Amino acid sequence: MRIVLTGGGTGGHIYPALAVGKQALQDIPGTSLLYIGTTKGLESRIVPAANIPFEAVEITGFKRKLSLENVKTVLRFLKATSRSKELLRRFKPDVVVGTGGYVCGPVVYAAARLGIPTLIHEQNVIPGLTNQFLSRYAKTVAVSFEDSASHFTGKHVLFTGNPCATQVLQADRAAGYASLGIRPGGRIVLIFGGSRGARALNEAVVDMLPALGTLADVHFVFVTGESYYETIQQQLKSRAVPANLVVLPYLHNMAQVLAASSLVVSRSGASTLAELTALGIPSILIPSPNVTNNHQEHNARGLAVAGAAEMVLEKELSGERLLGDIRAIMTSPERLAAMKQAALTLGKPESASLIINELQRLAQQRQR
Incomplete structure (x- = not known):
């Protein structure tokens, strides 16, 4: 054909x-x-x-x-x-x-x-x-x-x-861990703002950096977006960067890293949500307010109502709020399991x- x-x-x-x-x-x-x-x-x-x-x-x-x-x-x-x-x-x-x-x-x-x-x-x-x-x-x-x-x-x-849901299921989870230098089975919170990055999300992550070390058994993978990477690196020079944080401009093997992740913090673009539900990954979604018909909020609300995600509007986003939501989910195995099951029921x-x-x-x- x-x-x-x-x-x-x-x-x-x-x-x-x-x-x-x-x-x-x-x-x-x-x-x-x-x-x-x-x-x-x-x-x-x-x-x-x-x-x-x-x-x-x-x-x-x-x-x-x-x-x-x-x-x-x-x-x-x-x-x-x-x-x-x-x-x-x-x-x-x-x-x-x-x-x-x-x-x-x-x-x-x-x-x-x-x-x-x-x-x-x-x-x-x-x-x-x-x-x-x-x-x-x-x-x-x-x-x-x-x-x-x-x-x-x-x-x-x-x-x-x-x-995108079909393709992500074929991703090599072990390769995802290996590419990050994280032992297989380690708990990963993946944070990214879409293919171009998201300034508001990046700022919230930088604000919560000092407290990331309190979740020492969690590996944070922060993907800034290529256009924001140098700015973020400059900001990090004046801060204590916790050992459990990896900062990258872009992920060329996103599917592999997704497959290895326990929780994802991201925008709510449709392709991302398709991948999350196919893999059954719990998420914290911050819809972009700068899209036609506010479609990302509509996308995110569907997952939130089903119990597969937490939705945080950008106007409500802060480092403190984001860290609190991450901590609440990652310290509750029961909640993680329930969100995973809810996500799987939405996958196609x-x-x-x-x-x-x-x-x-x-x-x-x-x-x-």
């Missing part, structure tokens, strides 16, 4: 697309992949590092108010659509998969105009603008949350969960396989 993947801007769009691609390579012998993104998004680095062929188009998003820039965006969309058609004709895909972000617009639209079956995947409870627009052209809309279906009335909607580990099955159906339907 020949599959074009497209999705960009943030890891939340990129990693689901990569998960679908990896599952296709695993399940369908002879599969060929092409990823279409932009040169400015994270996909321009992440995708080639995953050894998947990458091509780029130029596109930007619309502003939410009338402006001259929106006129330029329309022109860029038309140019990107033309470029996408050129790439699609050259690659000759059986199907196209879009996972969100501006770049999906011209690629999925171009595929639909060429008669190539398309599937779009929505990671969040409340769909993004691009997927709402593309749903009128896609053959199938796959959703991570059942509640999302009502936003795509009249379309073929498939509840698949998030494909077969997600990527469900999407691959649908792609095969669409490709076969086209051949008839």
Whole structure:
């Protein structure tokens, strides 16, 4: 099968697309992949590092108010659509998969105009603008949350969960421990703010550093985000850094470290939540307030209501509050176990396989 993947801007769009691609390579012998993104998004680095062929188009998003820039965006969309058609004709895909972000617009639209079956995947409870627009052209809309279906009335909607859930289950837990220099079985609290990092979360962690040593049997792994790393390192020079803390700019083996973690403190992007529930990892979630439709709070609230997570709004976040929540969970084996079980009940580990099955159906339907 020949599959074009497209999705960009943030890891939340990129990693689901990569998960679908990896599952296709695993399940369908002879599969060929092409990823279409932009040169400015994270996909321009992440995708080639995953050894998947990458091509780029130029596109930007619309502003939410009338402006001259929106006129330029329309022109860029038309140019990107033309470029996408050129790439699609050259690659000759059986199907196209879009996972969100501006770049999906011209690629999925171009595929639909060429008669190539398309599937779009929505990671969040409340769909993004691009997927709402593309749903009128896609053959199938796959959703991570059942509640999302009502936003795509009249379309073929498939509840698949998030494909990142499937891939993370294959992670080598022992390799996660080894990469951190932590003995197997050690208790890890992993703290990260998404693919780009989160300033508010970083500040709270720095504030609670002096007290981390009081949880001496816990290893704290603090991932700052590459853009914040140097600033954090400068701040740490004037503080006593506890021996049970590891500070990193980025984790290239995130799945392995997740698999080894006892508790995760993070934003509540959909891909992260899919991985946490697949693995049954308790979490403390700090939704980003700077996202469309406040979708991260909707995502986090679902886990909190189910008992799989604690949700802390960013305006309520402090080092003292965060440390208190971590301590309350990590010192209660009963609570950890209950949160783990609740997380597992929300997981959908077969997600990527469900999407691959649908792609095969669409490709076969086209051949008839």
